[in-house]
Amino acid sequence: MDIRIRILDAAARVFVEHGSRGATTRLIAQEAGVNEVTLFRHFGTKQRLLHEALARASERSRELAVLPAEPADPRQELEAWCREGMRHLYAVRSLIRTSLGEFEDNPEASSCVAAIPERVGQELRGYLVRLRERGWIAAEADVDAAAALLLGAMYADATHRDVTPGRWSYGLEEAPGRYVALLSRAIGLRGNG
DSSP states (O other), X not given: OOHHHHHHHHHHHHHHHHHHHHOOHHHHHHHHTSOHHHHHHHHSSHHHHHHXXXXXXXXXXXXXXXXXXXXXXXXXXXXXXXXXXXXXHHHTHHHHHHHHHHTTTOHHHHHHHHHHHHHHHHHHHHHHHHHHXXXXXXXXXXXXXXXXXXXXXXXXXXXXXTTSGGGOSSOTTTHHHHHHHHHHHHHTOOTTO
8 A cells, every 4th residue: 555545544543533633643653554754754744644634535425426417216316325425424424523523623624524515515406406407396496405404314314323323213224215205205306206
């Protein structure tokens, strides 16, 4: 494995466990199996290292499924998209929680992680607009609120399910179908949906 990648992955793990203040260069170097001089040689500063580590962790989200430009079966497409998104969110839930906790003191650390929800929200909104243009949802459907509804449910479930396990009466695998069904009713999905 490339040494830079090894260091970046180690920095992300240490950040998740200790936050930016506790993610010392000594701990990161130890986790990566290198010395501290190597960290500074490759990244210059701890801030730059953490920024690149979080950016790399966020970049993996770009590989998630995208909603089609030409909808064919909206309910199935939304559910598949939601399911994959929730699996990913659940996998990176600790990174999300740590980033949110760091926001007040270290907004630049959170900015890397925040870019992905913005992109995903725009993608979902665009898809809902296309559904409205094709007459598959109610003309008066509020696509911004609908996108926020689905994304909010996905994030809350994925990032809090293990923290408050008694809150959900349904499993993680069942959740996307429930959320998309609720969204479908809210926006008046009809036709092939």
